[in-house]
Amino acid sequence: MTDRPDHTDDVPVAGNEATPVPFNPVGAAQSQRLIEAPRSQLRDVWDQFKTHKGALFGAGFFVFILLAVLLGPLLWPLEPTFIDIRARNSGPSLTHPFGTDQLGRDILARMIAGGRTSLAVGLTAMALALFLGTLIGVLSGYFRRLDGILMRLTDLFLALPLLPLLLVMMLLFRDSLRAAIGPETGIFLLVVLGIGVTSWMPTARIVRGDVLALKEREFVLAARSIGTPARRMITRHILPNVLSPVMVSATLGIANAIITESALSFLGLGFPSDYPTWGSLLRDGTDYLQSYPERVIFPGAAISLTVLAVNYMGDGLRDALDPRIRGR
Amino acid sequence: MLDAGTGREPLVRVRDLKMHFPIHSGLLRRRTGAVKAVDGVTFDISQGETLGLVGESGCGKSTCGRAILRLYDITGGSVTIAGRDVAHAGPNELRRMRPTMQMVFQDPQASLNPRMTVARIIAEPLDEHTRLSRAEKTARVHDLMDRVGLNRAFANRYPHEFSGGQRQRIGIARALALNPRFIVCDEPIAALDVSIQAQVVNLLEELQDSLGLTYLFISHDLSMVRHIADRVAVMYLGKIAELSPRDDLYADPLHPYTRALLSAVPEPDPEAAAASSRTILTGDVPSPANPPKGCNFCTRCPSVMDICRRIDPDFREVAPGRHVACHLYDTTQDGRPTAAPIPTRQGETP
Incomplete structure (x- = not known):
């Protein structure tokens, strides 16, 4: 309690969850103090999480990675592009904990800078894909009129081969975007847009299926008999109930986006080669796989562990958001 | 007109209500027919009255209830509730009428959103139709919970934490939130234990007495309908076969289908059970997509006549307050019945 009332009469009984309240058949006056204060939903979710x-481990690791890429440059002030040619190809040491690459750039600094890009791409592309997928899924599930056309659109996108499409997008728009809003932001937008626009389809299908089933449930009919308009019907009754599949899609989506970005960088079509991401570090490392395997292992492990952490986190969050599972 | 027992203006007036669901088939999904779930239903319910609507599964009872509240877009006919035309109202007009008419659903588990707390579920109608402050809403929700006999301390719980009977109370509290005048109870007790059924029915009766509610009570449980209803309508294959005051209907059923239904009610007294002869219907209910020509019931009727297979009987008043759609009660030009009325069920005669 933040604000303490002056008189003690109004203070709700603490820990009143276990207080036995006599069952009153028809509305005998109950003391106001026996009523539980509205429980904070966030707190319930956290308790279950x-x-x-x-x-918990996943969330911990994810927070650690986030802090590392955001605050890392403060603690490890080496520039990712600083070339110390005399120290090139050195293994892990105190001056370079992850070693250096063939040009003598510090790999730890490059991992930190690369992680920032990779995570930004992963989170934004996931958010975009999730938004598109949920929007299209809900619209086509809820409004019968839109169903046919939206689902055929989904099929159309599913039939597009992802990587060739991204490659064509890169080739077509890279230079004009680079000229318009700078090389890094331009490529970032292009990559995010490319990944987001080509990965919303599974979410849309899952959400549509769930909405179709939910729409026939009686509580939706009950809301209709109350006179709830369509948009509040969707936000109040449909969306919270499709949260579980959306949550799963989201966590898989982050992983997918990071991996697709890595693949693009790996093919040399993502960010410029001097701009590190986990994917491009991985690609650079493969040339020296036999002599310096750690150059592949570090970015590879970063990608895998982040993806794993996010998946676990999503799993826990999905359980925590479901009141039927909560408290078990 | 049809409410002979009371002289008051009816609250709910249903005329020739039709609800047909189209059947699409073939490659091009052409419309090839229609399921006539409700096919020309006419009745009135006066203020403060309970009309029981009974019939076997699939006869269109629930569809009828939902069509009256315009949860479906009806095919034809008119519905007037509290003097306002529900059947043809536009979306905004309909939304403004919603507070007058509410519904209690059959499956209390399915009719409550599992992700909302009880307080939010009961407050949803208030959110939609009133501009109360948060504190006023909470007070109203607590008041409603008291009314239906739910502990106020449960306001922050989720529906899955309750028993079936308690969930149905939540559903009733939600239906009451806007002070409706007319409530459609769509088999509110069918999914409950027998011990809980009585509690819920008594609660509904208490609420009716204290709030002056009008019910359309849909059920397949004839004994429960006998307990709660003032008048009873018997539905068969989308049409009303018989509509009579409760006591008359149970003492002297007119329509052969009503007779068959009543004879299927278990008799607790073994001696009376042995003495009574059961009317056992043969065959299945015809498909509502392809109802028989003539009377709907002619394929299973024990006292079927030639005319039944040709002409659909009118739904007429044959005695004060008693309406039936059956050729057995047709009168010729000079007022004599065409066929002698069948004597009452033997189990009923002393």
Whole structure:
């Protein structure tokens, strides 16, 4: 309690969840103090989330990675583009904990800078794909009129081969975007847009299926009999109930986006070669795989562990958001 | 007109209500027919009255209830509730009428959103139709919970934490939130234990007495309908076969289908059970997509006549307050019945 009332009469009984309240058949006056204060939903969710060990570890690791890429440059002030040619190809040491590459650039600094790009791409592309997928799924599931056309659109996108499409997009728009808003932001937008626009389809299909089933449930009919308009019907009754599949899609989506970005960088079509991402570090490392395997292992492990952490986190979050599972 | 027992203006007036669901088939999804779930239903319900609507599964009872509240876009006919035309109202007009008419659903588990707390579920109608402050809403929700006999301390719980009977109370509280005048109870007790059924029915009766509610009580449980209803309508294959005051209907059923339904009610007294002869219907209910020509019931009727297979009987008043759609009660030009009325069920005669 933040604000303490002056008189003690109004203070709700603490820990009143276990207080037995006599069952009153028809409305005998109950003391106001026996009523539980409205429980904070966020608190319930957190309490349940805490019980999921994997999710807790995942969240911990994800926060660690986030802090590392955001605050890392303060603690490790080496520039990712600084070339110290005399120290090139050195293994892990105190001056370069992850070693250096063939030009003598510090790999730890490059990992930090690369992680920032990779995570930014992953999170934004996931958000975009999730938004598009949920929007199209809900619209086509809820409004019968739109169903046919939106689902055929989804099929159309599913039939597009992802990588060739991204390659064509890169080739077509890279230079004009680079000229318009600068090389890094231009490529970032292009990559995010490319990944987002080509990965919303599974979410849309899953959401549509769930909405179709939900629409026939009686509580939707009950809301209709109350006179709830379509948009509040969707936000109040449909969306919260499709949260579980959306959550799963989201966590898989982050992983997918990071991997697709890595693949693009790996093919040399993502960010410029001097601009590190986990994917491009991985590609650079493969040339020296036999002599310096750690150059592949570090970015590879970063990608895998982040993806794993996010998946566990999503798993825990999905459980925590479902009131039927909560409290078990 | 049809409410002979009371002289008051009816609250709910249903005329020739039709609800047909189209059947699409073939490659081009052409419309090839229609399921006539409700096919020309006419009745009135006066203020404060309970009309029981009974019939076997699939006869269109629930569809009828939902069509009256315009949860479906009806095919034809008119519905007037509290003097306002529900059947043809536009979306905004309909939304303004919603507070007058509410519904209690069959499956209390399915009719409550599992992601909302009880307080939010009960407050949803208030959110939609009133401009109360948060504190006023909470007070109203607590008041409603008291009314239906739910502990106020449960306001922050989720529906899955309750028993079936408690969930149905939540559904009733939600239906009451806007002070409706007319409530459609769509088999509110069918999914409950027998011990809980009585509680819920008594609650509905208490609420009716204290709030002056009008019910359309849909059920397949004839004994429960006998307990709660003032008048009873028997539906068969989308049409009303018989509509009579409760006591008359149970004492002297007119329509052969009503007779068959009533004879299927288990008799607790073994001696009376042995003495009564059961009317056992043969065959299945015809498909509502392809109802028989003539009377709907002619394929299974024990006292079927030639005319039944040709002409659909009118739904007429044959005695004060008693309406039936059956050729057995047709009168010729000079007022004599065409066929002698069948004597009452033997189990009923002393």
